[in-house]
Amino acid sequence: MKKIAFVDLLFHWPAGGGSWNDLFQIASGMKKRGFEVKLFVPDFDLYFPRGVIKSELPFEVCHIPFNKLTFNFVNVPRKFKEAIDKFKPDYVFLGDGYFLKPYVSKALKDYPQIFRFYSYEIICSNNKLFFADSEICSNNIFDDSVKCKKCRFGNISLLKECAKIILNWKINAYPFSRIMFHFTQEYLFSVVFLNYYKYVVSESIKGVSRIVVYNDYVKDVVTKLNKQVEMIPSGVNTEKFVPLEKKRDNGIKKILMAGRVAEYAKGLTILENAFKLLLSKRNDIMLMLTVDDYFKPYENRFQGEYFKLIKWVDQDNLPAIYNEADIVVVPSLWMEPFGIVAVEAMACGLPVIASAVGGLQNIVVDGETGFLVTPGDEKALMDKIELLLDSPDLRESMGKKGRKLAESLYSWDKIIDKYYVPLFS
Template sequence: MHVVVVHNRYGSAQPSGENKVVDQEAELLRAAGHRVEMFERRSDDIADMSLLGKVAVPLLVPWNRAVRTELAARLRTERPDVVHVHNVFPLLSPAVLAACADAGVPVVATLHNYTQVCVPGTLQRDGRPCTECVGSTPLPAVRHGCYRGSRLATVPLAVSLSANRRRWWSGVQRFLCISASQRDVLVGAGMPAERLAVKHNFVPEPGMRREGGGEHLLYLGRLAEAKGVRLLMAAWDEIAAGGGVGVPLVIAGTGPLEQEVTAWAAGRDDVRCIGLCDTEQSREAIARAVAVVAPSTWLEAFGLVVVEAMAAGVPVVAAGHGAFVELVDDGVTGLLHRPGDTASLASCLRRITDGPDRNGEMGLAARRRYEQGFSPAVGLERLLEEYRTAIAGRSEPMGERINGGQ
């Protein structure tokens, strides 16, 4: 099969699970003998633009005519079987859908978050769940400045969401939701249920698994409010006040709360901040963990680190909402705490470290769950199945349905 992958890569200064998923799927397909070509833009390139170029970027968010022309020409030349769209913000835009229509190529789109119905894609505002824009216009997002706390920065995204809603919904043969909980939200928001399929992300074999009981609890991810970092710090303070759990907390990652986390951890012997880790360092840190902690306060659409822990035979302590509910079998492959509840998270951290035998059983169960649902073999089978469905489902020229005169 010949696949063109369309993706706007997130900035390299911050870890991106989405970039990782895109690269891993491309490698998986190539290893199976399929031809994969990339059509990309990089957010890192914005820094090198002229002042005029930087000023123009927000204007390209709703529609980038040059991208439509470039991609359509390439698709007409290469004639791929399918185009797989991931992120189009900020340099690609939904114009990629019109390009696919121009060339008559079917489209599959992976939905990594909730940007189809929520401007920042988190369904959260000020640290609390928010669905004001779901099923309606994104005017509340502009009013609240939901993107980076700025009304001005939010406007291009809100315009794109409003102007391109029908284009997305009619121009994509198959939307791949990365969890059932995400699909439920999107169907409830009015997206076409018949086109929304659940395809969990897969995780490559890590090459190392936990041996013994582990030596630390691990938080691995972006240091941001939505990821539950402040909640974790509060729970850990509660645990420390009670004498601790016998192992330190290791925090790996970077993000907007990095200075706050570093200051909190300074001078403590029960917390270690190790910064941004590469793939091998991350795998090693996971394999040495008693458990991996994922206390997100927003509704995670998937949770890559949870499955990475499972692959290494390590149980997870995660918030009991969003995709975590379907990824973690509470009491079997890990523990679920009440979302946003400091005492509940602290209790789960105590339980996961109290009793190595039970923890070991959870680790083995987590590994079995990975093999059954998130291995490369399973991921490849599901991906090809959706490509074939998209190709078979193309019954009329897409250009007539989505061009809309642009």
């Protein structure tokens, strides 16, 4: 029986984002197909729930403890290598992670390694968003690493930032404090600000057996260093995410934005303005938003009968949220690496209006399963929403085509059999 060591520096369960559900599905699927699977995660949850697992997983998990000082570019790769050497895997799958990810990759260079890019991690210093000064950035660490450093910290003193980490300075001052400490701690303790980091990233990419990406942009960047690059989509459980009969609430039509909507780059402000334009013309609509603790500063803007705020739910309860909606909108301003919300919505038989950016362009078939609009264009977004609101037959037709596409291209079983079984052969 062949062994696969899955490594993820951010994994927690239930998943708070698409990358961790993606890894869960791949690991579970490979175990079902006869592989011995073990997941290796850090236990370090001061700023972010790294390694926090609240429900049983179908595979073994190895927890490796760290603190804010030991979670660094020396200790993390060393401890992960020690743990993985004991397991003696045939393959290593390196999943999500930020700036420490290339160090771990280099430490595991003796194993056949699949390096998974879930976003723009390690080639973008701005929290992997490629989103500087509120617009899509055309730079990366290989083009101009100095610009990347300025984007992350500007003229802020690195020594002061280190002192804040050590002293836990204002760690709970405001809702985003912990998440910012999370990024800052890893940035500093990975020495991303040194030219050496660019070398580590380059060597780690060159040294792996195979690289898996979501979109053409990342593929083009990393192909310059390693030709063994494959584009593999994420998937959806098409037996769980299914169309359900909708209950009508007095003729109210519901528009859903799902995911981490509090992040500016997700485009909530654009949808908010488009929705308010619609409200000036009609009163038969409701905006549904999935929210978490980071949304609290914005709650007052979304109160009243035309809004519904839904607390963050896990994968088991998410299909019911989708099925309450009539339309799903993904108004992203940044280059979405993939666009799992669009896939989940299509699996539930819903039309999707999405920004024509990043991986979303490869998912939504414009005019067939929904519409693509220019990022940031509130008027265009409003027009497409209104068109679907007033066209029940079009909504149904697009929903059916979306469901068919999700079943044919994004079913997890099909993705694992088509891509991952050969990858681990």
